Amino acid sequence: MSKVEEFSNHIKNGYTCKGDFITLGGAMLDGVPVGGEAHVNIALKTLNRHGLIAGATGTGKTKTIQVLSEQLSKNGIPVLMMDIKGDFSGIAMPGIEQSFITERHGKINLPYETKSFPVELMTISKQNGVRLRATVSEFGPVLFSRILDLNDTQGGVVAVIFKYCDDHHLPLLDLKDFKKVLQYITDEGKAEIEKEYGRISTASTGSILRKIIELEQQGAAMFFGELSFDIDDLMRIDKNGNGYVNIIRLTDIQDKPKLFSTFMLSLLAEIYSTMPEQGDAGRPELVIFIDEAHLIFDQASKALQDQIETIVKLIRSKGIGIYFITQNPQDIPAGVLSQLGLKIQHALRAFTANDRKAIKMTSENYPLSDYYKTDEVITQLGIGEAFVTALNEKGIPTPLVATMLRAPMSRMDVLTSQEIDSLISESKLAKKYNEEIDRESAFEILDKKITAAEEQAAKKAEEIAKQKEADRQAKQAPARKTSTRRSTAQNPVVKVLTSATFIRGALGILSKMFKK
Numbered sequence: 001m002s003k004v005e006e007f008s009n010h011i012k013n014g015y016t017c018k019g020d021f022i023t024l025g026g027a028m029l030d031g032v033p034v035g036g037e038a039h040v041n042i043a044l045k046t047l048n049r050h051g052l053i054a055g056a057t058g059t060g061k062t063k064t065i066q067v068l069s070e071q072l073s074k075n076g077i078p079v080l081m082m083d084i085k086g087d088f089s090g091i092a093m094p095g096i097e098q099s100f101i102t103e104r105h106g107k108i109n110l111p112y113e114t115k116s117f118p119v120e121l122m123t124i125s126k127q128n129g130v131r132l133r134a135t136v137s138e139f140g141p142v143l144f145s146r147i148l149d150l151n152d153t154q155g156g157v158v159a160v161i162f163k164y165c166d167d168h169h170l171p172l173l174d175l176k177d178f179k180k181v182l183q184y185i186t187d188e189g190k191a192e193i194e195k196e197y198g199r200i201s202t203a204s205t206g207s208i209l210r211k212i213i214e215l216e217q218q219g220a221a222m223f224f225g226e227l228s229f230d231i232d233d234l235m236r237i238d239k240n241g242n243g244y245v246n247i248i249r250l251t252d253i254q255d256k257p258k259l260f261s262t263f264m265l266s267l268l269a270e271i272y273s274t275m276p277e278q279g280d281a282g283r284p285e286l287v288i289f290i291d292e293a294h295l296i297f298d299q300a301s302k303a304l305q306d307q308i309e310t311i312v313k314l315i316r317s318k319g320i321g322i323y324f325i326t327q328n329p330q331d332i333p334a335g336v337l338s339q340l341g342l343k344i345q346h347a348l349r350a351f352t353a354n355d356r357k358a359i360k361m362t363s364e365n366y367p368l369s370d371y372y373k374t375d376e377v378i379t380q381l382g383i384g385e386a387f388v389t390a391l392n393e394k395g396i397p398t399p400l401v402a403t404m405l406r407a408p409m410s411r412m413d414v415l416t417s418q419e420i421d422s423l424i425s426e427s428k429l430a431k432k433y434n435e436e437i438d439r440e441s442a443f444e445i446l447d448k449k450i451t452a453a454e455e456q457a458a459k460k461a462e463e464i465a466k467q468k469e470a471d472r473q474a475k476q477a478p479a480r481k482t483s484t485r486r487s488t489a490q491n492p493v494v495k496v497l498t499s500a501t502f503i504r505g506a507l508g509i510l511s512k513m514f515k516k
Contacts, residue, residue, distance in 0.1 A: 007371055008038040014399040019282060020044040022071035025405040026108025033107040033404045040403045046391045048284040048316045050339055051323040055346020060384040061325055062087055064344055065289050066408040069245050072287050073117045078235050078243035084292040086251040090411035092119035101407045108404050115409040118238040120429055122248045124223045124263050129249050130429040132229045134266050136172040143269060146303045147262045148211040157204045160197050170445055174225040175212055182209055184446050218256040226437040231274045233429055234286060257295045264296050268311045271320055278319035285319035293324035294331035309335045329362050341391040347381035369400045377402060
């Protein structure tokens with residue numbers, strides 16, 4: 001048996017699936033596809049075991065995600081794609097078969113067809129699309145504190161705020177609600193809070209407010225609010241049995257990692273809390289692709305990273321697969337990396353000593369192979385080629401195989417602005433979620449309470465002022481009368497001149513003078 005035949009049998013044995021599967025491409029040896037039946041098949045039942053797609057810029061990671069999304073959708077499995085670079089929307093349109101595609105598929109012995117897939121364009125920012133929102137209440141005090149990177153004392157204050165709002169029926173919908181409550185317990189409601197829940201430090205509330213303002217500056221105000229997105233709307237299947245590909249357009253938040261981390265953590269937490277346990281199901285309920293995954297972890301606090309790692313470990317039991325896309329596997333924390341079953345490694349480039357060290361470390365993350373020197377081949381892979389290792393149906397890692405990946409069936413380019421507008425205008429979800437709702441919540445209720453208290457205080461102050469003025473005038477009036485009487489009595493000259501005796505005497509003298 002030749003080396004090629006031996007290798008082909010090795011791959012067929014390692015990647016044979018008894019149940020439903022998707023095919024990524026054909027196996028390669030010494031840089032050449034071996035053809036035949038040496039296909040790289042991934043069992044659908046293992047796709048909730050998460051995965052990694054890594055490689056240098058320009059090596060074909062986006063097209064690999066496109067291929068995976070197409071194959072999942074074709075099998076009736078919905079997809080959620082975080083599109084940071086904005087180059088994934090073409091999946092909504094059929095591709096065009098060109099000569100290089102026909103040649104590629106001939107080499108790997110796979111048929112090729114063009115096909116479009118059902119797509120929903122979504123957004124958490126100012127971009128056009130189905131608006132995704134969540135309320136502050138849905139986060140809860142623990143998750144909200146971790147997003148803000150608060151210490152234990154500050155987290156305790158947040159817990160008191162949530163408890164106070166629950167006890168007094170104050171809905172916390174958006175950030176202005178939370179800020180209003182924070183203001184109220186610091187000023188007007190300070191005595192009320194201290195009586196019910198204990199003293200709260202103004203230093204703590206000031207720190208929390210600054211953290212919220214930092215989050216607002218990254219655009220989070222648009223994300224917090226109503227109508228909250230219903231996770232069930234991510235699980236839709238079209239009339240032809242294809243799973244919807246939900247694309248979240250994130251091109252304008254690349255420089256806002258705090259917002260991205262907040263959104264991702266809230267989304268994963270909501271999916272985890274909403275979805276029922278699936279056990280060992282035969283296929284995933286939803287597969288999530290997170291492009292430029294390092295943005296989640298770059299500026300995330302240790303508490304936030306721990307929370308994401310915990311959810312990644314647990315969420316697969318709900319039938320959810322998460323796939324991280326990044327340039328280097330080292331961008332992903334070790335605790336998360338260890339949870340990833342499917343690994344697709346595109347080429348890495350060795351330009352510096354640090355690059356070579358990183359390549360060596362990356363190679364050590366993959367199974368040993370009798371057919372490849374992994375650290376050498378990883379630098380020689382072409383565009384659309386990658387090392388692949390997965391889990392078989394028994395959960396055992398499959399052999400490492402250099403793979404020529406199949407070409408996407410859909411358009412390998414972005415939609416035009418007119419196509420995007422048309423897609424959104426026809427969307428049922430856009431009509432459902434894009435209406436802004438600002439019902440009465442903590443902000444309005446406390447605002448009315450504070451205004452009423454201020455009006456009552458002003459009225460009371462006015463009554464007190466009027467009473468003081470009346471009292472002052474009452475005291476001044478008798479004082480003037482007493483002063484006049486005293487003045488007359490105390491002046492003897494006036495008393496003599498105005499007496500009856502003096503007047504009669506004066507008139508008598510005058511009469512005698514006129515008679516003479």
